[in-house]
Amino acid sequence: MKRILISTLMLFFFTASFGQKFNWNKNQVIAHRGAWKKNNFPQNSIASLNEAVKLGCYGSEFDVWMTADNILVVNHDPEFQGLTIEKVNYADLLTKTMSNGEKIPTLEAYLLAGKKQKTTKLILEIKPSLISKERGIEVTNKCIEMAKKLKVTDWVEYISFDYDYCKRILTLLPNAKVAYLKGEISAEQMKADKLTGVDYHYSVYQKDNWIENAQKLGLTVNAWTVNTVPEMQWLLAHNVEYITTNEPELLFEEIKKTPVAQGWKLKWADEFDDAGLPLTKNWGYDVGGRGWGNNELQYYTDADTANAVVRKGNLNIISLKADKENRNYTSARLVTKNKFDFKYGRVEVRAMLPKGRGLWPAIWALPTDSKYGSWPRSGEIDIMEHVGYDPDSVHGTVHTEKFNHVIHTQVGKALKVNNPYTAYHVYAIEWFTDHIDFFIDDQKYLTFKNTKKGSGDWPFDQNFHLILNVAVGGDWGGKKGVDDAAFPATMKVDYVRVFQK
Numbered sequence: 130m131k132r133i134l135i136s137t138l139m140l141f142f143f144t145a146s147f148g149q150k151f152n153w154n155k156n157q158v159i160a161h162r163g164a165w166k167k168n169n170f171p172q173n174s175i176a177s178l179n180e181a182v183k184l185g186c187y188g189s190e191f192d193v194w195m196t197a198d199n200i201l202v203v204n205h206d207p208e209f210q211g212l213t214i215e216k217v218n219y220a221d222l223l224t225k226t227m228s229n230g231e232k233i234p235t236l237e238a239y240l241l242a243g244k245k246q247k248t249t250k251l252i253l254e255i256k257p258s259l260i261s262k263e264r265g266i267e268v269t270n271k272c273i274e275m276a277k278k279l280k281v282t283d284w285v286e287y288i289s290f291d292y293d294y295c296k297r298i299l300t301l302l303p304n305a306k307v308a309y310l311k312g313e314i315s316a317e318q319m320k321a322d323k324l325t326g327v328d329y330h331y332s333v334y335q336k337d338n339w340i341e342n343a344q345k346l347g348l349t350v351n352a353w354t355v356n357t358v359p360e361m362q363w364l365l366a367h368n369v370e371y372i373t374t375n376e377p378e379l380l381f382e383e384i385k386k387t388p389v390a391q392g393w394k395l396k397w398a399d400e401f402d403d404a405g406l407p408l409t410k411n412w413g414y415d416v417g418g419r420g421w422g423n424n425e426l427q428y429y430t431d432a433d434t435a436n437a438v439v440r441k442g443n444l445n446i447i448s449l450k451a452d453k454e455n456r457n458y459t460s461a462r463l464v465t466k467n468k469f470d471f472k473y474g475r476v477e478v479r480a481m482l483p484k485g486r487g488l489w490p491a492i493w494a495l496p497t498d499s500k501y502g503s504w505p506r507s508g509e510i511d512i513m514e515h516v517g518y519d520p521d522s523v524h525g526t527v528h529t530e531k532f533n534h535v536i537h538t539q540v541g542k543a544l545k546v547n548n549p550y551t552a553y554h555v556y557a558i559e560w561f562t563d564h565i566d567f568f569i570d571d572q573k574y575l576t577f578k579n580t581k582k583g584s585g586d587w588p589f590d591q592n593f594h595l596i597l598n599v600a601v602g603g604d605w606g607g608k609k610g611v612d613d614a615a616f617p618a619t620m621k622v623d624y625v626r627v628f629q630k
Contacts, residue, residue: 151247151283157365158380159188159252159373161354162205166375171227173203175234175242181249186377188250188286189243193236195258195268196222201236201275207259209233215260236272240281251281252373254310255289255298262293269294273301288328299323308351316343324348328373331355331364335402340367358383359479359553359623366395366626386571388475393628397469400624401444406432412463415596418456422504425489426602426611427460428453437461443621448488448599450616458616462598470497470592471627476512477557477568479623483599484550485615488517489606492556494593501584501591505533508588510565511541513556518609521545523556525567527577530585542567542575553623560589597622 163170163177164184170177173191181189192205200219207214210225222233234242243251255272258265269289276282286306287298292314295307299322308326309319312333319327326349334340334352343350351371352364361380364372365387374380384390399411414437415421418428427448430436436447436459448460478492492513499507509528516522526541533539546554546569557568567575579587599620602611 154187157372158186160186160377161373182246188252190252192254203234203239251284257291269297320346388628396627396629398626401439415462423603425600427458428456429462446599446620448618458601460599466594470594474629475559478625479555481621482549483618486518487611489600490620497592501588506530516606525575544574
């Protein structure tokens with residue numbers, strides 16, 4: 130009995146130890162050529178690998194070539210300090226030294242260094258041979274042989290710009306994680322060929338539903354090479370699994386800020402990645418020149434690229450000094466009504482505002498069905514309003530039957546913003562059952578609470594829709610007149626995103 134008990138305990142401890150063998154980092158960060166930039170380490174060096182491990186990256190990417198005498202080495206470019214790797218012997222490469230004193234790493238040395246830790250994956254990129262396809266396949270074979278020999282198959286994932294290399298990896302190592310880099314193969318084809326992921330330049334994913342489609346097929350989505358905040362936040366919002374970057378420290382900071390990290394899930398978005406008129410599936414138009422309840426001076430046009438056009442990743446809402454019917458100005462007012470209506474959530478809009486006295490740009494929301502009657506009884510949420518005669522000042526406001534400007538009880542607050550006309554800022558609200566918070570660039574500056582005294586105070590329990598517009602003049606916007614020198618005037622909108630929990 131004692132022997133059985135000891136054997137059982139040994140098996141338990143062995144199983145527990147084996148089960149805890151690896152503790153891979155759970156984040157989206159893959160350091161491109163290692164984490165080299167901040168500390169000025171050489172790219173693809175063991176020092177940059179160790180720094181990626183220290184930072185806690187999910188993965189550290191590196192590139193493999195083969196010398197003329199068939200030694201696998203780690204380097205990004207086909208040349209190493211003036212020597213073409215595929216045309217020289219390994220001994221020739223050893224005559225050169227990296228800036229930190231390292232010699233060019235062999236694949237064996239690199240993998241052994243990576244094997245010393247059990248938290249960061251080694252993302253092995255097999256570079257397409259400049260000599261021949263056959264040589265590239267030979268390099269692929271040798272990479273797999275090396276991984277098996279060193280018993281690091283659990284550490285290594287594979288990527289390549291050559292699709293045949295990817296398929297060869299899976300022939301040799303059917304359970305390997307393999308992703309393709311070049312960008313022209315469909316998600317469906319990669320799934321059929323048993324690749325486990327797609328690793329394309331982030332611009333490819335800006336096509337409609339590319340990410341969602343790949344993930345539905347069971348592919349992981351990685352994007353390269355992403356070094357700026359807007360692209361990082363776009364990818365994080367769209368819930369990609371991995372982001373390859375030269376700026377892993379920056380990406381870690383942005384992950385902390387993303388709404389997804391706070392439990393929000395993207396429900397609807399327009400990233401304005403097409404060209405021409407805004408997408409009809411997302412936007413309709415309020416049309417006409419009837420003053421819009423505020424004695425405004427503009428005529429809102431209907432799907433006219435002179436006033437609403439998507440170019441270079443931005444929606445441009447343009448106000449013009451132009452005659453239209455009985456008005457002397459034209460502009461556009463885009464609405465999601467009956468295309469996307471929502472109740473509760475986080476709305477964020479990244480925008481650059483037009484400058485000029487008499488301009489009145491707004492990002493706001495109105496009830497779709499006006500459950501409690503006409504304005505203001507069913508409410509209004511002004512995520513961002515700006516009047517041009519009050520430079521650099523942005524307002525967030527709530528209107529209800531009990532709280533509105535007509536009876537001088539509206540609830541709102543203004544905040545000074547740095548460079549709203551030359552820099553983008555994120556204007557946002559978070560709308561819950563019991564309060565609405567207002568933000569500019571993640572700075573909360575206003576909270577409107579549900580008093581629970583009925584719809585007169587809180588009509589915000591129904592579907593609303595979004596509105597983007599630039600008005601001209603009006604009771605508030607035109608309080609100090611209109612400067613015709615301000616035209617044409619454009620509000621640029623980088624994106625609109627709605628998250629829900």
